[in-house]
Amino acid sequence: xxxxxxxxxxxxxxxxxxxxxxxxxxxxxxxxxxxxxxxxxxxxxxxxxxxxxxxxxxxxxxxxxxxxxxxxxxxxxxxxxxxxxxxxxxxxxxxxxxxxxxxxxxxxxxxxxxxxxxxxxxxxxxxxxxxxxxxxxxxxxxxxx
Numbered sequence: 589x590x591x592x593x594x595x596x597x598x599x600x601x602x603x604x605x606x607x608x609x610x611x612x613x614x615x616x617x618x619x620x621x622x623x624x625x626x627x628x629x630x631x632x633x634x635x636x637x638x639x640x641x642x643x644x645x646x647x648x649x650x651x652x653x654x655x656x657x658x659x660x661x662x663x664x665x666x667x668x669x670x671x672x673x674x675x676x677x678x679x680x681x682x683x684x685x686x687x688x689x690x691x692x693x694x695x696x697x698x699x700x701x702x703x704x705x706x707x708x709x710x711x712x713x714x715x716x717x718x719x720x721x722x723x724x725x726x727x728x729x730x731x732x733x
Contacts, residue, residue: 609672613717617672618644620707621697624690632673632688632696639677639684641700645669649691672721678704679722 621644624632632643635654643650650667667673667688677684678701690696699707708715 609670609721610717611670613714613721614644614670614672616711616714617642617699617704617707618697620703621699624696624698626690626692626694626696628692630690630694632690633684635685635687636683639674639680639682639701641698642675642678642704643673643688644697644699645671645673645694646697647693647695650694650696651689651691652686653689654686675718676722676725679718 624630624643632650633639645667646669648666648669650671650673651664652667652673653664654662656662663686673688674684676682708718
């Protein structure tokens, strides 16, 4: 997608707190994750790519962005530590709705779709926490409409 100025005078902003997850859930997921080296800027995933797993942000900077189909910037937000990225796409078997880029020095880990699915099947309490998180995401989206 081409780089274009954002629509309006500023980027649309999401509440970064919307991505922050219960520490107990982060701990459970992190036990099944692999570290993602971020010595330099690194694209974690791109908008419209197949969702292959989720990313846990432990230390920033990590930037989320979304572009329109004609290449205009729709939003940009910096994730916070304890953010969980990519979950709706993974659970819904849909492409990532946004792009995520980690800056140099960020600490991020990754849980594959298969590992997340197995973990959810083996731990119903964790599955309920993930459903709660997705429901909160839906409620937050509805409030902005």
